[in-house]
Amino acid sequence: MTSDLDRLVEQARSAFSAAVQSAALENEKARFLGKSGAITERLKALAGLAPEQKRDAGALINAAKGSIERLLAERRQALAEMRLDQQLAAESIDVTLPGRARSVGAIHPIARTWIRIEEIFRSIGFDFAEGPEIETDWYNFTALNSPENHPARSMQDTFYVDAHDGEGRPLVLRPHTSPMQVRYARTHTPPIKVIAIGRCYRVDNDATHSPMFHQVEGLWLDENISFADLKAVYTNFLRCFFETEELAVRFRPSYFPFTEPSAEIDMMFTNGARKGRWLEISGSGQVHPNVVRNFGFDPERIIGFAFGSGLERLAMLRYGVDDLRMFFDGDLRFLKQFV
Numbered sequence: 001m002t003s004d005l006d007r008l009v010e011q012a013r014s015a016f017s018a019a020v021q022s023a024a025l026e027n028e029k030a031r032f033l034g035k036s037g038a039i040t041e042r043l044k045a046l047a048g049l050a051p052e053q054k055r056d057a058g059a060l061i062n063a064a065k066g067s068i069e070r071l072l073a074e075r076r077q078a079l080a081e082m083r084l085d086q087q088l089a090a091e092s093i094d095v096t097l098p099g100r101a102r103s104v105g106a107i108h109p110i111a112r113t114w115i116r117i118e119e120i121f122r123s124i125g126f127d128f129a130e131g132p133e134i135e136t137d138w139y140n141f142t143a144l145n146s147p148e149n150h151p152a153r154s155m156q157d158t159f160y161v162d163a164h165d166g167e168g169r170p171l172v173l174r175p176h177t178s179p180m181q182v183r184y185a186r187t188h189t190p191p192i193k194v195i196a197i198g199r200c201y202r203v204d205n206d207a208t209h210s211p212m213f214h215q216v217e218g219l220w221l222d223e224n225i226s227f228a229d230l231k232a233v234y235t236n237f238l239r240c241f242f243e244t245e246e247l248a249v250r251f252r253p254s255y256f257p258f259t260e261p262s263a264e265i266d267m268m269f270t271n272g273a274r275k276g277r278w279l280e281i282s283g284s285g286q287v288h289p290n291v292v293r294n295f296g297f298d299p300e301r302i303i304g305f306a307f308g309s310g311l312e313r314l315a316m317l318r319y320g321v322d323d324l325r326m327f328f329d330g331d332l333r334f335l336k337q338f339v
């Protein structure tokens, strides 16, 4: 009897430890302690024994039952701990991993230049306008008094788009912002003070030219203004932009089809590290009477002054960049310096 019960306890021990899932363990429990389990069967069998024997045998069977119940409880506990350990291992976080850094963006130097120019001109009462980068022949050339044989009209200078306007003339990627003078003037009445900033395109690519670049166009139309007004506005703009009074400006005679007279604006730092030579910074002039007529105004009454400057040129001088292409290479070593 004793050895039979001992064997039963040992069977239970190995059955329980073979069970690695709690469902399997509960099935094993039924085999020993369930309604028709081995222990239960033995207790039922006591019924046929004499009282004396029943008491002794009953005590032994109950002792074995107690042992099996303890083994079961131990195994339940062990399985629960195993599950917890597995879960902890699966969900563990390696706190020694380096963090995922979030890099800080910055405003691109050309965008900064744009914002700066816009702020300066708005502060002296100029409106701000933007217009299409794909332009019609009329706004881009004809309205601006550019003759049929003007070099800007050639394929070598201008990107043509494979599409046409209502008159069958090819559309162009605007090579300058000057068509914005026409667009704005035809929808406003003098006095007009406006700047337009935007992307322009030309068949050009070297250290100081890129096929896509930016210009700021300025237009001032009124009855009683003179070249002196243009000179004062532009000189003050440059002094604000470069944050120095030590800057000389000169207007050098030049030619543009849409201005008469026309001038190239040169500037020179007169002191400090950048002191040196004259630098060409902008085209300018008094708006040609034909162009004023194309605006829809009487050139006998309304006179206009205009300028067009490259943003890249201004940015290069302000930040000391000597190759314009760096602005568009996307090299973070360059761009990070503007954070």
Ligand code: DAH
Pocket: 175, 176, 177, 178, 217, 218, 256, 259, 282, 283, 284, 285, 286, 305, 306, 307, 308, 309
């Ligand atoms: N549009 C000219 C260019 O891209 C620059 C220019 C010259 C603009 C004279 C003007 C101007 O408004 O008056 O070369």
